Amino acid sequence: MTFIKDNFEIIMIIMFIASFVLLTIILSMNKYFALYFSNKRFKIHSHYEVNAYDGRRDFTITIFNNNINEVRLSGFGFVYKDQNIDFYKNYLLDHALPSDHKLVIHSRDYLTSRIDVNQLKSIISDINKGSLDVSSMKTFVTDSLGLSVTAKAKQVKDEVRKMLKIDRDNLRKQHKEQIRKKRADDALFRKKNKMEKQIKFRDKTGRILLKIKGLFAKKH
Secondary structure (H helix, E strand, O other): OHHHHHOHHHHHHHHHHHHHHHHHHHHHHHHHHHHHOOOOOEEEEEEEEEOOOOOOEEEEEEEEEOOOOOEEEEEEEEEEOOEEEEOHHHHHHHOOOOOOOOOEEOOOOEEEEEEEHHHHHHHHHHHHOOOOOOOOEEEEEEEOOOOEEEEEOHHHHHHHHHHHHHHHHHHHHHHHHHHHHHHHHHHHHHHHHHHHHHHHHHHHHHHHHHHHHHHHHHHO
C-alpha cells in the first residue's frame, strides 16, 4: 500500500497511457473488421493510360470486390447525361468469352477493363451532338441483383474534352485548307480562262488581218 501511495501519480499516468493504447488497438481492430465484413461490394477507379511500349491509349475501369463473398456482374461502364454506356459485352469480346458468360469477381479480388479512347470519344460526341462541353461523367458497375455503384470519372471526362477540342481544331484547319485550295483553284481557272480568251482574241485578230492583207493583195 505504501508503494502505491508513494507512486500513485506515476501509476495513474501509466494506466492512462495503457488504456489509451488499448483503446486505440480496439478501435483499429473494429475498423478493420467493419471494413472486412462491409456490405459495400464495389470500389471503382477509372484512369487514362498510355502504353509507353506501343503508344496505345486506353481508358481503364478497375472494379474491386470489397465484399467477403464473390459477386457476379451484369454490367459496367460509364454514365453520361443519364445514359449508361455499357462495356460489359466489349470485355467479353476482347477476352474471347461467350456472349452469355457471367463475369465473377472473387472476394478481395478485382477486374480491369480497357476501353479504346476513340470509341468512348465517338459515343460522347454523338450524345453531345457536336458540343464540346463535356458534362459530368461517372463509372458504374451493376451486379446480378441489379444493385449499382457509381464513382466520379473526372480524369476520363477531362481527357475526352481535350480530344474533342483537338478534333474540332483539326476540322477547322481542314476547312481552312479546303477554302485556300478552292480559292487557288478558282484563281487558276480564271487565269486559264483569261489566257484562253487572249489566245482566241489573237487568233481572231490574226484571221481578220490576214483577210485584210488578202484584200489589199487582190487590189494590187
